[in-house]
Amino acid sequence: MNNELDIHIGVNPARCYQCGKCSAGCPLADDMDFTSNVVMRMLQSEDESLDKELLQSQAIWLCASCEMCISRCPMEIDIPKIMDYLRQQSIAKGLQNKSANKNIISFHHSFLDMIRFTGRSYEIGMIADYKLRSRKLLQDLTLAPKMFLKGKLPLFPEMVKDRKNIKRIFKHIDT
Amino acid sequence: MTKLGFYPGCSLEGTAREYNESVMSLATLFDIQLEQVPDWNCCGATAAHNLNKILSLSLPARILAQAEKAGMKEIIVPCAACYSRLSVTQHELFENSELKKQVEEVMDMTLSSPIRILNVVQFIQEFILPHLSEKIVKPFDKEVACYYGCLLVRPHDILQFDRLEDPQTIDRIMEQLGAKPIDWPFKTECCGAGLSVSRTDLVAKLSGKIVKEATERGAKAIITACPMCHANLDMRRSAINSYLAKKYDVPVLYITQAIGMACGLNNKQTGIYRHLVKVNN
Amino acid sequence: MARIGVFICHCGENISATVDCAKVSELAAGLPGVVYSTDYKYMCSDPGQSKIKEAIREHNLTGVVVSACSPRMHEPTFRKACAEAGLNPYLCEMANIREHCSWVHEKGDATTQKAFDLTRTLVEKVKNNHPLESIKVPVNKTAIVIGGGVAGIQASLDIANGGHQVILVEKQPSIGGHMSQLSETFPTLDCSQCILTPRMVEVAQHPNITLYTCSEIESMDGFIGNFNVKIRKKAKSVNEKLCTGCGLCTTKCPTKNIPSEFEQGLANRTAIYVPFPQAVPNKPVIDRANCRYFLTGKCKVCQKLCPTGAIDFEQEDEIIDVKAGAIVLATGFEIKNTDFFPEYGYGKYKDVINGLQFERLASASGPTQGAIRRPSDGKTPEKVVFIACAGSRDPAKGIPYCSKICCMYTAKHAMLYKHKVHEGTPYVFYMDIRAAGKNYDEFTRRAIEEDGAKYIRGRVSNIYEKDGKLIVRGADTLLGGKPVEIDADMVVLATAAVSCDGSESLAQKLHVSYDPYKFFAEAHPKLKPVETNTAGIYLAGACQAPKDIPESVAAASGAAAKVICLFSNDELTREPIVAKVNRMPPPIFSTCMGCEMCISICPYQAIDKENITNRNGEVIKTIAKINPGLCQGCGTCVAFCKSKSIDLEGYSNKQVYEEVLALLNN
Incomplete structure (x- = not known):
């Protein structure tokens, strides 16, 4: 994957000299199975089994794209871009991390499906969809009514009028 | 009357309704007309760029194209996440003509030239600040922790907003309102962002650090400019408190609400009654 | 009648692998004026040089063309060989058929043809060469060392101990540099000041060293052996001759809260101050930017107290003109x-x-x-x-x-x-x-x-x-x-x-090149580490790149050795590649119109006016005159001269035209 990164997103992992400043500032490093500098090292190894481990990792899904790593990286390596690429590859190759698939990835799918149909995100619909996917039916059971009462959960979705155009965009990516 | 393009984004129609209300109330107070981008769509948020690159560019590109079609030279984008997605997309497409062509084909629209994309702080600086002092009726006389989050300042080479570490713009605005911004180190630490629903446990941990630090340093309110940050710090407060095993009740205000309060707008106009963590006037 | 010899070198296989050297030699033999042509495996070797010498003698050659490597590499070799055989060395030219031909082209007829073409142009040039004599210039045996840190101190002491005069110029009020600030030094943990201060005192007391502190280089012109440098000695507001260094002034100065540069802001100093107790010279200076008198016009406490009347608020910056044969840059780092x-x-x-x-x-x-x-x-x-x-x-x-x-x-x-x-x-x-x-x-x-x-x-x-x-x-x-x-x-x-603030402007004043980080550039990273691209200017210490103390001292001694080596000659020999204004018999004297354009554009200030007078001493014409000692042969004046009255020796218009024509008249 090392070479692919250079071709597809113009990032060269060889630039990483393993200083670890990215991991040091990463808010989620404690919870990741591979910290960002280890991710870089795995890519540098050009080892297929490590590539696979990486695509199956939870770390790539825990990354919140906060961009702290690149903002302090002395070599200006766009790690967030690499993370996006790894996530997309993970999906494309069907290697999604099992635990992340239940929550984080399911949520992303619910979110995008909502936009696919309405053009905008619509919380109630999205949460319902996510609950079905993640089977976490009881989550936020107490929060939702509070939000509803505060007027933060509209009952009906606002929709984009030109939904054909939104469909066209999604159609392109589906193929 | 100043007329400006406006992209609210999905949050401002739902969970961040009070943000929208306070932005609109301020606009009215300062004689600014905010005109929505016609038939706007979702920017794709975290989900899109996590799952599909072209989608993550095409959705914001459609918004930009709609704005351009409506003849807008600039758009005000109060949601920091939307601001980031729109800015990054515009930057990437105008840097890479091949990518731009590809995206234009996908959405069946074209982009001719970049437009100005302003976040809420820039909007305040440019259009509100010059007339602010004359409108203040009730100085915001409190210690505040100005919380910028990730997406206002990063990626810095594209956004070029404020300074990357220890930004100052919100602090300066709050000073104008009479507040005392505290010096604290977590201004740009991540709140957990899009993991709010899927990994509430992590959000409680990350946002918990922020709430705790602000409180310990004497902040009586946290000031934010991002619906995601607000959602995590306010709506997720019970998760935060149970993670920290302590009750933290420091309220979280949008900067527009803080300005509104100082300018004497009522709770309905600022929308502060919609918060889960109670705001005392 | 020209009698030219042509010598084609194989350079082992460097040239012969792609160029048919025998063929080039054969073709060259047919050129008009060429009386001898040959090829050989290593022309620069002893037997190769002998071939050239023998041919000069046997064939009475009036010019030699060696087609081989770059003249940067072996022009001196072949010119020396010619001289040894009695031919003026400037009648020998080189055609570069290695870098310009064999190395950059595939093997083939076209490559051989190009090698021949390059040879041919030089044959046409050399026909128009005429004997030149190298220029002798005297060497001024004073060295200027810029920067008084450990490198500058070492270089100064080495040169001075070699019996030469040294002018040490330091920007700060004291010498000592960063090393004087250090506590202990690695890897021995010996006390930095204990080993440095004796050297600082030695500098101050050395009969061959003149020390200017609070001083910077204002401007420089001239060339190796003959630099003219203006030093700006900033006003210290204290008369050094009268001051005894008693220190009374510094204890009574009312402005006491200026962050001390020497203590890196961790302690304060007064406005009239000695940077640190072991400073050399150990005499105070007034920091005018912070002095109460200079800020408000009132105070003068130090002046009232000074027992010798050394405080001089009226003192002005002084410009000191010095002449030197060599310059050592030792400005250090920050x-x-x-x-x-x-x-x-x-x-x-x-x-x-x-x-x-x-x-x-x-x-x-x-x-x-x-x-x-x-x-x-x-x-x-x-x-x-x-x-x-x-x-x-x-x-x-x-x-x-x-x-x-x-x-x-x-x-x-x-x-x-x-x-x-x-x-x-x-x-x-x-x-x-x-x-x-x-x-x-x-x-x-x-x-x-x-x-x-x-x-x-x-x-x-x-x-x-x-x-x-x-x-x-x-x-x-x-x-x-x-x-x-x-x-x-x-x-x-x-x-x-990082490099010192101001190193870029200093480099520009001295015509020394520098890297993107404003560190001064050495002439060659391996073989000329203490030399710059400007002859006569050397580098010592961390102004070239970050260096520790042993390396800085070693480089300083290296630079000093280069200076002493230069000063071992009374005269320097320079290439006679200089510009010359044409002279003719009266009543024309010269085609020069005296427009003085060349005087204004010469980057080396090498051109002056010359008055031509008649018997009665009346000026009848003013023309330009080029000082061959100062001229660097850059050719700027030649290009500018409207009346085409200036020519560059060794690269005359005629020579260059003939080269070009040889290519055109293929």
Whole structure:
């Protein structure tokens, strides 16, 4: 994957000299199975089994794209871009991390499906969809009514009028 | 009357309704007309760029194209996440003509030239600040922790907003309102962002650090400019408190609400009654 | 009638692999004026040179063309051979058929043809060469050393001990440089001042050394052996001849709160001050930017007190003209300050200090008399974090290079801290430990193994203050990037070593080249490390690149050896490639119209007016005259001359035209 990164997103992992400043500032490093500098090292190894481990990792899904790593990286390596690429590859190759698939990835799918149909995100619909996917039916059971009462959960979705155009965009990516 | 393009984004129609209300109330107070981008769509948020690159560019590109079609030279984008997605997309497409062509084909629209994309702080600086002092009726006389989050300042080479570490713009605005911004180190630490629903446990941990630090340093309110940050710090407060095993009740205000309060707008106009963590006037 | 000899070199296989050398020789033999042509495997070898010498004698050659490598490589060799055979060396020319032909083309007829064409043009040129004599210029045996740190001191002493005059120019009020600020030195831990101050005193007392402090180079012209330099000696407001250095003035000065440069801001000084007790010269100067009299027009306390009347508020900057044969640049380096690091607090945390500040804290003569106490509250720090590579090896911060000295001094700092605060814990964040040097690696191992410095391989992401502690957030990359958080009492940044402020303008004044980071450039990275591209100007110490003390001293002695070597000649020989204004018999004298355009554009101020007078001494014509001692043969005047009255010896218009025509008339 090392070479692919250079071709597809113009990032060269060889630039990483393993200083670890990215991991040091990463808010989620404690919870990741591979910290960002280890991710870089795995890519540098050009080892297929490590590539696979990486695509199956939870770390790539825990990354919140906060961009702290690149903002302090002395070599200006766009790690967030690499993370996006790894996530997309993970999906494309069907290697999604099992635990992340239940929550984080399911949520992303619910979110995008909502936009696919309405053009905008619509919380109630999205949460319902996510609950079905993640089977976490009881989550936020107490929060939702509070939000509803505060007027933060509209009952009906606002929709984009030109939904054909939104469909066209999604159609392109589906193929 | 100043007329400006406006992209609210999905949050401002739902969970961040009070943000929208306070932005609109301020606009009215300062004689600014905010005109929505016609038939706007979702920017794709975290989900899109996590799952599909072209989608993550095409959705914001459609918004930009709609704005351009409506003849807008600039758009005000109060949601920091939307601001980031729109800015990054515009930057990437105008840097890479091949990518731009590809995206234009996908959405069946074209982009001719970049437009100005302003976040809420820039909007305040440019259009509100010059007339602010004359409108203040009730100085915001409190210690505040100005919380910028990730997406206002990063990626810095594209956004070029404020300074990357220890930004100052919100602090300066709050000073104008009479507040005392505290010096604290977590201004740009991540709140957990899009993991709010899927990994509430992590959000409680990350946002918990922020709430705790602000409180310990004497902040009586946290000031934010991002619906995601607000959602995590306010709506997720019970998760935060149970993670920290302590009750933290420091309220979280949008900067527009803080300005509104100082300018004497009522709770309905600022929308502060919609918060889960109670705001005392 | 021209009688030219042509010599085609194979350069082993460097040329013959792609060029048919025998064919080139054969073709050359057919050229008009060529009376002898041959090829040989190594023309530069002894037998090769003999072939040229024999041919000159046997065939009575009037010109020689050697088609071989670049003239930069072997022109002196072949010209010397010609001279030995009695032919004026400037009648020998080289055609470069290696770099310009064989190395850059495939084997084939076209390549051979090009080699022949290159040879042919030089044959046409050499037909128009005429004998030239090399120019002799005298050598002024005074050296100027710029910068009075350890490198400048060493170079000055070496040159002065070699029996030559030295003018040492120092920007600050005292010599000593950064080394005088250091506490102890690696890898021996001997006291920096103890070994340096005797040298500083030696400089002051040396009969061959003239010291100018508070002084900078204003301008320079001239060339090797004959530099003219203007030195600006800034007003010190103290008459050095009258001042006895009693120090009364400094104790009574009412302005006492100026951060001391020498103490790196950790202590204050007065407006009239001696930078440090061992300063050389040990006489005070007035810092006009902070002096109450210069700011408000009132005070003059020092003047009233001075027993010798040495205070002179009216003193002005002085411009001193000096002539010198050589210049040694020893302007040293600076380090980045803590405000360079946004993620480490933009310099706002008092207890985040730089390496030089730590040196002052650890120094027995420093603001704490050598006790390690943190600046904010004077407490003895229990945990100190040292951060190596602060700004170095950091392209994002514009400093991609390694500062070289930090690994060693950081190990030393950790050691000194542990020696002084036994119960304390030093942490060192590092990327690599670069300890290549005699006894260096052993030293860093000692810091780790014996003094218990906790080395953590990782870079620190950020630092913030909380409850009187500095929270240092790093990661341990040897534990899979595990985040590490240390609540330190003090943090020492080994900030990047950078070139001195003003080095770029100094380089431009001296016509010395410099690298993208404004460090002065050596003439060759391996074989000419202490020379610059400007003959007669040498480099010593860290003004070239970050260097530690032994390296700086070695380079200084190297530069001094080069200067002494230069001064061992009374005269220098220069190539006679200079411009010349044509002269003709009366009544024309010269086609020069005296427009003086050349005078104004000559970059070396080598052209003057010359009056041609009649018998009665009346001026009948004014023309330009070129001083061959100053002319560098750049040709600018030739191109500018409207009446085409100037020609460059060795590259005359005629010679160059003939070369071009030879190519056109193929």
